[in-house]
Amino acid sequence: MLLRIEDTDKARSTDESTRAIFEGLEWLGLAWDEPVVYQGANLERHRADVKQLLDAGLAYRDFTPQAVLDERRAAAQARGETYKYKREWAELPLHEEQERLEREDPYVVRFRVPEETGVTEWDDLVHERIAFPNKDVDDFVILRSDRTPIYNFAVVSDDIAMGITLVMRGDDHISNTPKQIMLYRALGKELPRFAHLPMIHGLDGKKLSKRHGATAVGDYQHEGLLPQAMLNFLALLGWSPGGDREVMSLAEMTELFAPEGLQRKAAIFDPKKLEWMNGQHMSMMPLADLEPVVTRAIVAAGLATADELAERHDWYLQLVDLLRVRARVVDDIVRQAAPYFADEIAYDPEAVAKQWKDRAASLSILSSTRDTLSAAPSWDAATLEAELRGLAERHGIGGGKLFQPLRVALTGLTVSPGIFDVLVMQGRDRAIGRLERAIEYLSQQTDG
RNA sequence: GGCGCUAUCGUCUAGGGGACUAGGACGGGGCCCUCUCAAGGCCCAAACACGGGUUCGAAUCCCGUUAGCGCUACCA
Numbered sequence: 001m002l003l004r005i006e007d008t009d010k011a012r013s014t015d016e017s018t019r020a021i022f023e024g025l026e027w028l029g030l031a032w033d034e035p036v037v038y039q040g041a042n043l044e045r046h047r048a049d050v051k052q053l054l055d056a057g058l059a060y061r062d063f064t065p066q067a068v069l070d071e072r073r074a075a076a077q078a079r080g081e082t083y084k085y086k087r088e089w090a091e092l093p094l095h096e097e098q099e100r101l102e103r104e105d106p107y108v109v110r111f112r113v114p115e116e117t118g119v120t121e122w123d124d125l126v127h128e129r130i131a132f133p134n135k136d137v138d139d140f141v142i143l144r145s146d147r148t149p150i151y152n153f154a155v156v157s158d159d160i161a162m163g164i165t166l167v168m169r170g171d172d173h174i175s176n177t178p179k180q181i182m183l184y185r186a187l188g189k190e191l192p193r194f195a196h197l198p199m200i201h202g203l204d205g206k207k208l209s210k211r212h213g214a215t216a217v218g219d220y221q222h223e224g225l226l227p228q229a230m231l232n233f234l235a236l237l238g239w240s241p242g243g244d245r246e247v248m249s250l251a252e253m254t255e256l257f258a259p260e261g262l263q264r265k266a267a268i269f270d271p272k273k274l275e276w277m278n279g280q281h282m283s284m285m286p287l288a289d290l291e292p293v294v295t296r297a298i299v300a301a302g303l304a305t306a307d308e309l310a311e312r313h314d315w316y317l318q319l320v321d322l323l324r325v326r327a328r329v330v331d332d333i334v335r336q337a338a339p340y341f342a343d344e345i346a347y348d349p350e351a352v353a354k355q356w357k358d359r360a361a362s363l364s365i366l367s368s369t370r371d372t373l374s375a376a377p378s379w380d381a382a383t384l385e386a387e388l389r390g391l392a393e394r395h396g397i398g399g400g401k402l403f404q405p406l407r408v409a410l411t412g413l414t415v416s417p418g419i420f421d422v423l424v425m426q427g428r429d430r431a432i433g434r435l436e437r438a439i440e441y442l443s444q445q446t447d448g
Numbered sequence: 449g450g451c452g453c454u455a456u457c458g459u460c461u462a463g464g465g466g467a468c469u470a471g472g473a474c475g476g477g478g479c480c481c482u483c484u485c486a487a488g489g490c491c492c493a494a495a496c497a498c499g500g501g502u503u504c505g506a507a508u509c510c511c512g513u514u515a516g517c518g519c520u521a522c523c524a
Contacts, residue, residue: 009523066522073521082450083520108522127453136451136520144522151524175452175519198454205516233460236473240461244472263461266517270459273474283487326486336485355484388483403483415485 002162003032006039008154013040024217028227029250037162039154046149049157049187050109050142058186059142061107062089063100066145085138087112109143111153113182120178125168125195126262132178140179152176156183164192171196171266172207195259198238199266208269224297224329228285229278237267247280279328287317294320297334303341319425322417339411340425345434347441351414355404356442362405363442368395369406370435379428381420388420409438 005021007013025032053059076083090112100107113134121131142153149157159167174196184191200208220230232248240263241248241256248256282290299306309316319340320333327333339345356362372391376383392402403419410431416422423431 006524012523062522069522077449080449084450106522130452132452138520141522146522148522150522155524170518171453172518173524176524196453199518201517203459207518236460238460242462244462246460246473265454267461268459270474273460276474279487328486398483400483407484413484417485419483 001030001032002034002037002164004037004039004158004162006151006155008039008149008151010040010148020216020218027218027221028231030231037158039158042154042158042161043148045161046154046157047143047147050149050153053111053142053186054109056186057112059109059111060090060139061092061097061101062110062139062141063092063105063107064089065106087139090139106145108141108145110139111142111179111183111186113137113139114185120181122177122181122191122194124174125166125193125259126198126264127171127174127196130174130177132175134178137178137182142183152179153183156180156187159192160184160187160189166193166195168195168197170199172199195262198263200234200237201266201268203268203270205268207266224331224334225274225278226281226285226293226330229274229281232281233274233277237269238263238265247277247284275328282324282327282330287321290324291317291320293330294324294333297330298337298341301334303334303337315425322421322425326415326417336416339413339416339422345412347408347412348414351408351412354414355408359442359445363439365395365402365405366409366435366439366442369402370432370439373423373428373435374432376428379424381424384423385420406435410434 003025005013005018007018022036050059054061073083089110116135118134119131120134120137121129124130140152141150143149158164177194177196181191202208217230221227228249231250232246232253235248235253236246239257240261241253241258242261245256295306295309298304298309319337323333323336327336368391369388372387373384376387388402388406389399392399395402404414407414407416407419407422410416410419410422410426417425426434
């Protein structure tokens with residue numbers, strides 16, 4: 001994989017935008033094999049290639065001021081006509097051109113599009129044959145008046161220099177392709193293969209790009225998305241391995257990839273499915289791989305320090321394993337993890353309202369739960385389950401009647417992993433402490 | 449407007465003349481499991497844009513219409 005930064009438009013290419021590209025690719029785990037090529041660094045070769053076309057009469061200087069061009073275009077549009085560039089400088093007498101050059105009149109270099117009657121066509125890897133009549137292609141600018149090349153020219157010059165044999169890009173470039181093919185021919189070089197991939201659209205059905213709505217790929221990192229899920233999801237937008245394969249690793253996708261599976265239709269980016277995909281990857285991946293990602297998030301959230309997590313590593317891994325099942329993004333895990341780290345927990349008003357509705361009854365249940373738990377012969381899931389189910393039976397109530405109020409006492413929430421796992425993960429002291437606190441809280445409520 | 453590309457459930461897609469009462473996945477609905485929430489399992493609703501051809505036979509091939517999108521710059 002080669003990475004080239006196409007920065008010929010100085011107004012739009014900034015250090016920041018370039019860095020976003022690097023960071024996005026790095027995050028996705030897509031590494032390039034050779035040093036980054038900056039298109040701007042090849043300016044001299046671009047100019048030399050333009051010169052070659054100029055000398056061969058395949059391009060010409062156009063001294064029309066840009067303002068005049070803009071005016072004509074606007075006027076044509078106002079009249080409801082199709083604007084077409086008139087070739088009026090192509091046959092400028094040599095002496096006149098010489099004069100203007102000496103006067104340093106500004107000019108652009110335009111490519112002389114060949115034979116009006118001709119057709120420029122190619123066999124696209126995904127679309128099969130695409131053809132453009134030459135008459136529909138205007139003599140396009142290849143060198144700006146500031147002597148920098150236009151994208152269409154720089155790309156061809158660079159692709160030739162870099163020995164590129166397959167040009168794969170978004171299908172918004174289809175209409176650039178005939179121009180580029182003409183340039184390859186004018187430069188006397190072999191054509192690469194072209195493959196035009198469908199675009200990705202936003203929920204509104206419009207092209208998704210840095211100019212429209214979309215965030216940079218890297219932004220998803222901060223939303224708790226896993227790069228492998230992102231990669232998997234994106235790959236499936238416009239490509240299918242056939243059959244019903246969906247959740248795949250990069251290695252599997254690379255193995256399965258074939259151009260036949262490429263779609264021609266633009267795909268709409270569905271964040272819901274991305275989240276599902278992320279959940280799938282999160283559940284499937286080795287715990288050891290998920291751990292550092294979660295650790296970073298937990299530390300960032302201020303729940304614990306990395307050292308603290310390392311100290312009770314086994315416990316921590318088990319907790320992550322317990323929580324990842326019910327999480328779709330990494331942040332879901334962090335949200336659920338709070339009751340296992342914080343000293344104090346907040347009671348979710350809804351949980352209180354629902355599970356501690358009857359204060360006196362809750363108080364009584366929690367008190368006997370505390371007594372039973374305090375007296376438990378050992379602190380493991382099987383023992384605790386036996387003890388608590390026994391207690392419920394003695395009271396003649398179902399397990400849920402016992403577990404739900406307990407869950408609120410332990411986590412402050414209505415949702416958590418299985419209650420015995422919670423008990424074990426919190427440990428005897430913390431669990432009993434939480435129960436004491438809940439009892440205290442409820443007593444005050446009852447008195448007041 | 450011109451040129452181009454595209455067209456299967458709401459979304460991502462399988463399908464490449466008969467295997468199609470059109471399959472899977474996300475999302476939605478229901479049920480099961482169950483201490484909650486997830487996960488998991490089962491079930492349901494949901495699509496071949498339209499019109500012409502070609503053919504014994506079209507989701508599949510051809511043409512047109514329509515719609516959507518893209519390009520139409522001294523942007524990339």
